[in-house]
Amino acid sequence: MNKHLFSPTRVAIAMIIMVTLGFVAQRLSKSGPAQTELQGITVIDPPLALAPFSLTDDRGAPFDRERLRGRWTFLFFGYAHCADVCPTAMTVLKQLKPLAGGADAGVQYVLVSVDPERDTPAKLGEYVRYFDPQFVGATGSHADLAKLTKPMGVHYARSGAGADYQVNHSSAIFLVDPQARLRGLLPQPHVPQLMAIAFAGVKK
Amino acid sequence: MIRSARLLGLALVLVFAGAHASDEVAVQGAWVREAPPGASVMAAYMTLVGTASSTKTLVAAKAAGFASVELHETVFESGGVAMRPLTALAIPPRERIVLAPGGRHLMLIKPQRAFGEGSQVVLELKFADGAVMRLDVPVKRALADEAHHHH
Numbered sequence: 093m094n095k096h097l098f099s100p101t102r103v104a105i106a107m108i109i110m111v112t113l114g115f116v117a118q119r120l121s122k123s124g125p126a127q128t129e130l131q132g133i134t135v136i137d138p139p140l141a142l143a144p145f146s147l148t149d150d151r152g153a154p155f156d157r158e159r160l161r162g163r164w165t166f167l168f169f170g171y172a173h174c175a176d177v178c179p180t181a182m183t184v185l186k187q188l189k190p191l192a193g194g195a196d197a198g199v200q201y202v203l204v205s206v207d208p209e210r211d212t213p214a215k216l217g218e219y220v221r222y223f224d225p226q227f228v229g230a231t232g233s234h235a236d237l238a239k240l241t242k243p244m245g246v247h248y249a250r251s252g253a254g255a256d257y258q259v260n261h262s263s264a265i266f267l268v269d270p271q272a273r274l275r276g277l278l279p280q281p282h283v284p285q286l287m288a289i290a291f292a293g294v295k296k
Numbered sequence: 297m298i299r300s301a302r303l304l305g306l307a308l309v310l311v312f313a314g315a316h317a318s319d320e321v322a323v324q325g326a327w328v329r330e331a332p333p334g335a336s337v338m339a340a341y342m343t344l345v346g347t348a349s350s351t352k353t354l355v356a357a358k359a360a361g362f363a364s365v366e367l368h369e370t371v372f373e374s375g376g377v378a379m380r381p382l383t384a385l386a387i388p389p390r391e392r393i394v395l396a397p398g399g400r401h402l403m404l405i406k407p408q409r410a411f412g413e414g415s416q417v418v419l420e421l422k423f424a425d426g427a428v429m430r431l432d433v434p435v436k437r438a439l440a441d442e443a444h445h446h447h
Contacts, residue, residue, distance in 0.1 A: 175337040175404075176370050177377050179329055180397040183438045215334060222332035247376050256336070256405065260378035280372065280398060 132278055133290035139273035145239040147204065150217030150229035155202075160272040163198045164295070167266040169246050171207035171259050172219045178203075181265065182223040184282040191288035195226060204240065205231040206248040207259050244274060267294060321345065321352050321387055321423070326433045328404065329397075330413045338362075338411065340402040340419060340433060344385075344393045353424040354385040360418040363406035370398055379403075384424070413437045 142157060149155040166185055170178035185201045192199050203220050205211035208231045211219070216229030231237070241248065248261035265287070267276040276294050278287055326342035340359075346352065357365040367382040382400070387393050395401050404417065411417060413435055421429040 172332070172334075173336050175339040175368070176379070176397060176401045179331065179339070186438075218334055219332045251378060258379050260373075260376055263372070263377040280377075 130290045130293040132283060132286035133267070133294065134277040134279065135294060136274050136276055139269060139271070139275050140243070141271075141273045142268065143239060143243055146236055147230045147232035147240065148213060150213045150220060152213050155228070155230035157272050160268050160270075162270050163200055164270060164291075165200045165202055165268040166192075167202050167204060167268060169204050169206050169241065169248065169261050171205050171261070172211050172215055173207065173256070174259070177261075177263055181263070181282065182220070182227070184284055184287070185227070185265070186223050187284040188287050188291075189224065189226075191284055192291055200228060201226070202228045202230060204237070205229060206237060206241070206261050207231075208233060208237070267291065269294075319347050319350075320427070321347060321421075321429065323421075323429070323431055326419075326431055328411065328417045328433050328435045330411070330435050330437045331407075333410070336406055338404040338407060338417075338435075339397075340365075340404055340417070341395045341397065342433070343395070344387050346387045346389045346391045346393075349389050351389060352387045352427070354387065354421055355383070355424050356422040357402055358420045358422075359404050361408050361411070362404045362417075363408070365419070366403045366405065367400070368403050369400045411435045 142160065144157050147155040149159075166188070168178075168181050168185065170181060172178070182203065189195070189199070189201065201224065203216070205216055211229075211231055213229070213231070216231060220227035220229040240246075244266060246262045246266075248259055251258045251260050263280050265278040265282060266274060267278065269275045276290065278290065322345040324343040324345060326340065328338055328340045331338045344354070354367065357367065359365050367385055368379045369382055371378050371380050385393065385400070393400075402419070415435045417433045417435060419431045419433050421431065423429075
């Protein structure tokens with residue numbers, strides 16, 4: 093074997109070339125749109141400040157814009173008589189919680205019920221705490237709900253007749269920052285691991 | 297020597313029996329999601345596998361301990377979800393029809409008692425040709441991997 097083929101000099105030069113190519117390739121792949129293309133989230137940029145609203149939480153306490161200050165919030169709009177989408181979303185939030193820092197991370201998870209006629213504060217509390225003892229429920233009259241839902245682009249409407257009606261509703265999970273500003277919209281399908289990565293990306 | 301020949305013969309028969317698809321719909325992975333206390337509806341999910349040669353059509357269902365059962369499909373319309381009731385679900389030969397979170401599901405309405413994790417729901421599926429299937433479906437809190445069960 094020709095001992096000069098793999099001389100230290102040639103090996104060093106080859107390594108420098110490979111590292112340089114790797115560096116260049118990495119830079120090129122990052123040259124596309126970055127921050128707003130996090131997977132699993134539509135980033136709201138600039139953040140959308142939420143207008144004042146006045147709802148009641150599941151313990152009967154006021155749930156207003158002040159409750160969104162000082163911590164990040166994942167918000168979902170649903171209702172307790174929902175067979176499929178809402179339990180799925182609440183389960184996803186439960187699975188997200190440890191990935192988003194857990195119980196002490198100062199992140200809150202809120203279900204806003206768009207069915208105040210059936211979802212009394214007591215029922216709502218029972219519902220959310222089934223999924224996690226820290227989860228919060230909130231609701232109000234449709235006029236009060238509109239102050240929160242309309243600016244966020246959330247739609248809902250009753251469907252079906254009688255006492256067992258269903259409510260069609262937006263299925264995205266909304267991310268609100270500690271200044272009570274909407275920062276992101278996480279659409280279906282909800283994958284907890286991707287949501288956690290998206291959350292970390294938005295917080296940066 | 298004869299005994300092992302018989303066992304071999306039995307094994308071969310079983311292998312060939314399994315190789316032919318059935319005339320019945322097969323149900324795989326059926327589960328009912330445990331609901332919060334006081335819930336008026338629960339959802340049942342499963343995969344229905346078609347028969348060897350003919351389409352079977354699910355037209356009705358019943359569940360012991362529930363007032364009624366309906367088949368629904370969660371559909372996405374302009375950013376929101378709606379639930380559309382289905383009157384029938386066709387299961388073509390050899391196809392897998394999946395009922396999963398975020399998609400089609402059986403809505404079990406008005407439980408007459410609590411169905412907690414670990415209990416079973418006796419579900420009856422009725423088909424257009426008159427066939428009836430009875431299943432014991434376990435109640436579970438949540439599947440670990442929910443997102444990947446999207447239809």
